[in-house]
Structures are given as C-alpha cells and as structure tokens.
Amino acid sequence: MKQQGILIIISGFAGVGKGTLVKRLVQKYERYALSISMTTRLPRPGEEDGREYFFVTKEKFEEQIAQQGLIEYASYCGNYYGTPRAYVEEQMAQGKDIILEIEIQGAMKVKERFPNAVLVYVLPPSAAELEMRLRGRATETEEKIKERLRRAAAESEGLEKYDYVIVNDDLDLCEQELHGILCAAHFTPKQNVSFIKELRNELKKFGKEDEKA
Amino acid sequence: MKQQGILIIISGFAGVGKGTLVKRLVQKYERYALSISMTTRLPRPGEEDGREYFFVTKEKFEEQIAQQGLIEYASYCGNYYGTPRAYVEEQMAQGKDIILEIEIQGAMKVKERFPNAVLVYVLPPSAAELEMRLRGRATETEEKIKERLRRAAAESEGLEKYDYVIVNDDLDLCEQELHGILCAAHFTPKQNVSFIKELRNELKKFGKEDEKA
DSSP states (O other), X not given: OOOOOOEEEEEEOTTSSHHHHHHHHHHHOTTEEEOOEEEOSOOOTTOXXXXXXXXXXXXXXXXXXXXXXXXXXXXXXXXXXXXXXXXXXXXXXXXXXXXXXXXXXXXXXXXXXXXXXXXXXXXXXXXXXXXXXXXXXXXXXXXXXXXXXXXXXXXXXXXXXXXXXXXXXXXXXXXXXXXXXXXXXXXXXXXXXXXXXXXXHHHHHHHHHHHHO | OOXXXXXXXXXXXXXXXXXXXXXXXXXXXXXXXXXXXXXXXXXXXXXXXXXXXXXXXHHHHHHHHHTTOEEEEEEXXXXXXXXXXXXXXXXXXXXXXXXXXXXHHHHHHHHHHOTTOEEEEEEOSOHHHHHHHHXXXXXXXXXXHHHHHXXXXXXXXXXXXXXXXXXXXXXXXXXXXXXXXXXXXXXXXXXXXXXHHHHHHHHHHHHHHHHHO
C-alpha cells in the first residue's frame, strides 16, 4: 500500500511532558519531522529561536497573519502561538509525518483545513500529578500555575474531539504507545484513498466479465 | 489508564487470508479471544464443529434467530452465518479483546449495537492476487470463485465504513500491523470514557478552589 506522510497533531495540558515525547520521536525515527511554531511569548531559559519556537514580536506575528503565512494561530495566556504554513506543506509533500505540537483551538482549525490530520491528546495520570509537574518545573509563577490548571480543566472538555488519548506516566512506555498509534494511523481508509480506488477498479472487471458471459 | 476488552471485527474478501491472520493473533497473544460463528454451510475438509464454526441446520439457525441468541446474522452465498451472543459478552466482561471474523453486512449490524467496536478490513495486494489465491484454494467450483469475486467487487464499496484497512501481502508483516492497530485502538477517547470522566472531575476542583479565593 502506498504510504504518504500524515499530519499529526499532539496536544496536552501544559506540564504533561508532550514536548519531551515529541522530541524523542523525532530523534528516534526518521519518518517524523517536527513543525516549529511561531510565538510572541518570551523564551524560557535554554530555549533557542528556531529550535523550540520562532520567537517574534506581536507586530511581526500579526504581519504573518495578514499574509496568510500561518495555517492556524491562537492566543494562549496572553501570547500568540501559530504554525507557519510553508514548512508543514513541504514536509508532507516529501512524505514525512509532520508533527504539530499545538493546543486544542489550533488543533480544531488545522483539522478543518486538513481533515486527514491525526489528533492525539497527551494526558497526565491524574490531576494531582499534573499539578506536581507544573510546580516541579519552577519556571512559572504561582499565578501562572493556577492559570494553567484552570486552562487544563477547560481543555479537558474537548478531549472527545481527538482521535486518540494517551497517558504519560512512564515516558518510555508512552513514547512506544504514541509511535504505535501513529503507525496505526496510516491504515485508515482516508489515508489510503488511491489504493482503495485502484483495487475497486480492478475488481469491477470481474463483475463486467461475468455480465458478458 | 484502565483498559477494558474491546470488540474487534475483522472482515475481508473470501480468500484474502483473514482466517489465518486471526488464528495467529489468538495463538500468539493472550489478550485476544476468537468468537466462533454459527453457520448453515457445510464443513470444508479439515473443519471441525465448534472450532471453525458451529455447523447447524437451517432449522436450528432460525430457532436461534427467534430466541435472539445471535448479535448479528446474515445470509451469504445461500447460507446463514451468525454470531452467538453469549460467548462474546462473556469475553468482553472478562476484559478480553474479542475478535469477530464476519462479513460487511454483519459488521454494520454489530457496529450499531456496539458503537465502540473496532472494524478492520483485510485487503489483497491486488485483484489479480485475490483471484489467484481463490483458485489456489481448490475447494471451490468455478462458479463459486466467480461469485466470490463479484461479491468482492460489491463489498469493496463499503470499505470506508471500516476504521482500518490493511493489506495481506507478507503474512508476518500483516500480522504485526494488525496487532499494532488493535493495540492503538485501545487509545481512542471512547475506549477510555471512565478515565476521562475521572480526570475531568479532579481538574474541576482547581477551577472551584480559584473561585473561592
């Protein structure tokens, strides 16, 4: 069966470890490419422009919106986040599975434009564990942590819109499960439209031969 | 995440090798159980009552229909085929993934009653290959072979109703892909309703704490 690259959306509450998961997949398997988002938020210690994000000003971001250079964008905790179009389309054309690590609003917008996109939500084992991880990160103020937890509560209402949900408890296991899911996602009818069409056309000949007989 | 057994439907054109695939899965992995269908067709050489099928008379079959002892049944090439209810429900209750090897009409009926069922269609690499396998089987008359090929052409119109399609070219690879798909199928939101509900309830507390503050 001919396989084309698929568009993969990974979402998850802040602090759930989705960034680590995605980084691992991209490092381990050649089939994956990672989309780099554009944001107006400030870099965290250790983050690099063009690696974690393209860090831009609000003015620059709004310029990109106006030029339709983003396939989706949203505002989250007072900052813009968006997905530059060019790189995503380039990777898909090359047959790579391109991963977008974006939040739920953006995911829904991408799903509208790319109905074949596969949406995976990464969950914590429990709400208490999520809170612990957010506090453990120590890069956020108490107010930010509370905001992120409230946000998680709100986001959890949209989980049924995702194709898959996985729990990040054991990182190795979760990585393995995620890779398994993304492999399986290649086997849906909508990812194999041309193979199905071809097979159907071949099979029709049997019906026709029989009519003649 | 708590995992319950899922109901799996495997369909495929006659001659595609789905029976072999399913037998392998059940032998290799404890998590799978195989539903045994009831049929009015005659046993093929080597087939045993209670192993490949429950072979019954038309009268006995219609008695089961009347008693609602079948979760689906259909007529195919002049014979009845159906799935006895009791065993399926028992296995699911025990947390096993129960596999039904049934054709498309039956699959749609089961899907109605069990909306969480996962439907996989096994395809041949090509129509020519399917024809070759049917002729190689040598248990069918020419007329039966032609009937099965026409039937395949008709069935191929319903492929989009399945969740997954796989190609049985290399049997080992196909078995591996099928197992991968069935593992991934455990990670859909509808298979994890109770975990999601629990997590949501926990998360709601953060919102409420904040309102009080």
